[in-house]
Amino acid sequence: MLPIFPVDGTLPPITDLLLVLVFAFAAGVVGAMLGLGGGLFIVPGLVVLFGVDIHLAIAASLVSTIATSCGSASTYVEDRLTDLRTGMFLETSTAVGGLAGALIGVTVLASQAPVLIFAFIPVVVLAAVLMVAHRPSDVNPDPPHDRLADRLALGGTYTRRSGERVPYRVTGTFGGLALVGFSGLGSGLLGIGGGLFNVPAMHSFMNVPMRVASATSIFMVGVTATAGAVVYLFAGYLSLLLVAPVAIGILAGSVAGTRLQAKASARGLRELFVGVLALAAALMFVRGMGWL
Numbered sequence: 001m002l003p004i005f006p007v008d009g010t011l012p013p014i015t016d017l018l019l020v021l022v023f024a025f026a027a028g029v030v031g032a033m034l035g036l037g038g039g040l041f042i043v044p045g046l047v048v049l050f051g052v053d054i055h056l057a058i059a060a061s062l063v064s065t066i067a068t069s070c071g072s073a074s075t076y077v078e079d080r081l082t083d084l085r086t087g088m089f090l091e092t093s094t095a096v097g098g099l100a101g102a103l104i105g106v107t108v109l110a111s112q113a114p115v116l117i118f119a120f121i122p123v124v125v126l127a128a129v130l131m132v133a134h135r136p137s138d139v140n141p142d143p144p145h146d147r148l149a150d151r152l153a154l155g156g157t158y159t160r161r162s163g164e165r166v167p168y169r170v171t172g173t174f175g176g177l178a179l180v181g182f183s184g185l186g187s188g189l190l191g192i193g194g195g196l197f198n199v200p201a202m203h204s205f206m207n208v209p210m211r212v213a214s215a216t217s218i219f220m221v222g223v224t225a226t227a228g229a230v231v232y233l234f235a236g237y238l239s240l241l242l243v244a245p246v247a248i249g250i251l252a253g254s255v256a257g258t259r260l261q262a263k264a265s266a267r268g269l270r271e272l273f274v275g276v277l278a279l280a281a282a283l284m285f286v287r288g289m290g291w292l
Helices: 014-034 039-050 054-078 084-106 113-132 147-151 173-190 195-205 210-234 240-261 266-288
Strands: 155-159 165-169
Touching: 014 039, 014 054, 014 210, 014 240, 014 266, 039 054, 039 113, 039 240, 039 266, 054 084, 054 113, 054 173, 054 210, 054 240, 084 173, 084 195, 084 210, 113 173, 113 266, 147 173, 155 210, 173 195, 173 210, 195 210, 210 240, 210 266
Parallel strands: none
Antiparallel strands: 155 165
16 A cells, blocks of 8 residues: 555555556546546556555546646647537536536535545446447447537547548537537546547537547547646645656556547547456446455
């Protein structure tokens, strides 16, 4: 178990810090590939594997999500995968949700760690269900017209692995706004970065291609996580001994993940997305039941 605040003022064992660093690197790789920001893995990993208090894990996860966003977003923007217009539109909802979730986490649920642990499970299961219910093709070439999306000129083109340029048109803006608002709430409350619902909202509801949705989500989660991290900072839950190896590891992993994402298929990303969600939910259930 990692001693986050040693009573004698000494540092935790270097082996523990290195293990956290390696774990964070792996979380950064997968988080960047899927547009999750890494927080989905950081929280259950720190709680289950290292015995960290969930509030400290959430705070560290939010900071790591900011690091992932910084490390990956610029690469995706440079590769023209990020839909900046759609991302900025959705941020109006998810940032507010992130702030609200963090405030609930440090006030109403400040002494309710088991509640937060079990709340994590239905959230990730719902995200997995949303992703499984995807369309047969990556995008619908003729989706229903959405007045708001048309007025804001949301949509664009993306490049498939074959090199083919494919146009897409955004639809379902109001449903997408509602879902990413819930995503922001989960980000601030559980430290999951927001990508859990950003990606399904854009891909399954708004007709954004999977690769574009993942890249755009990485751009969005940094802003969302910042709103929540500020609240945890003032509440005293940010531990530099924990945040430093997590942020460094996940930043390095996110840079590697952006390169791997370019080689993955949309179907492979969806399957990986669902698989890691199932694993995270199982780990948190085991921890909540006291079996670990």
